[in-house]
Amino acid sequence: xxxxxSRPRDWWLPEVDELAATLCxxxxxxxxxxxxxxxxxxxxxxxxxxxGLTEALDDLAALYRLLPVGAPPLPAVRAFVEAWADVxxxxxxxxxxxDPLTELTSAPYLRTRLAELYRAADTEGWSVxxxxxxxxxxxxxxxxxxSLLVRRIAVAETLRAVFxxxxxxxxxxxxxxxxxxGHDGGDAVAATLRRILxxxxxxxxxxxxxxxxxxRAGGVAGMLAGLADQADP
Numbered sequence: 001x002x003x004x005x006s007r008p009r010d011w012w013l014p015e016v017d018e019l020a021a022t023l024c025x026x027x028x029x030x031x032x033x034x035x036x037x038x039x040x041x042x043x044x045x046x047x048x049x050x051x052g053l054t055e056a057l058d059d060l061a062a063l064y065r066l067l068p069v070g071a072p073p074l075p076a077v078r079a080f081v082e083a084w085a086d087v088x089x090x091x092x093x094x095x096x097x098x099d100p101l102t103e104l105t106s107a108p109y110l111r112t113r114l115a116e117l118y119r120a121a122d123t124e125g126w127s128v129x130x131x132x133x134x135x136x137x138x139x140x141x142x143x144x145x146x147s148l149l150v151r152r153i154a155v156a157e158t159l160r161a162v163f164x165x166x167x168x169x170x171x172x173x174x175x176x177x178x179x180x181x182g183h184d185g186g187d188a189v190a191a192t193l194r195r196i197l198x199x200x201x202x203x204x205x206x207x208x209x210x211x212x213x214x215x216r217a218g219g220v221a222g223m224l225a226g227l228a229d230q231a232d233p
Contacts (some may be wrong), residue, residue: 015042039076040083042046042071047087085146089174102156110170115169118217135179153201162193186210
């Protein structure tokens with residue numbers, strides 16, 4: 001705590017004692033499954049407490065400095081960081097309309113934007129599905145945690161390069177992103193996006209398809225929920 005922990009009263013958690021005790025039993029060498037699990041639980045607890053990744057990693061390193069090995073081995077760091085990132089992704093997805101790392105909007109923001117379009121369409125006499133549709137990108141979410149976060153950032157960068165007209169880009173789920181784009185040229189844009197994503201290391205596999213919007217505003221919530229959960233076409 002003396003080396004920079006900003007909130008000393010928040011330092012102790014049951015997960016701290018659990019990891020320390022597990023390390024004492026397992027020894028400081030290559031981490032056992034018990035050490036990895038305890039590291040993950042501490043990472044999750046730090047994220048739940050609102051502790052940033054830098055300070056959380058400093059915390060883990062402070063513990064290992066007391067051991068003969070001197071530094072946490074990579075498998076333990078990875079378990080810690082992935083568990084921290086899993087919690088962070090959920091918190092950011094639920095708490096803010098824009099993810100500060102990817103600059104993707106939240107699903108509630110997209111629902112609000114679509115509701116505005118449907119109201120304008122009803123007033124002005126045009127059809128939302130005739131002018132707009134969604135370009136959906138699905139990532140393999142099996143890796144989870146830090147790996148998925150890095151891939152989301154890469155996909156978001158690609159989307160901003162492809163869509164330059166103020167389109168709304170939204171994270172419907174941790175591994176599912178949708179872009180509210182104009183109906184014209186959608187097929188060509190989707191093909192371009194597939195080609196670029198296929199060439200980016202670390203992003204593959206990524207699947208891209210077009211989804212038509214419902215005729216009425218009442219169908220939007222169900223459609224977005226389905227896109228977030230459904231299997232890829």
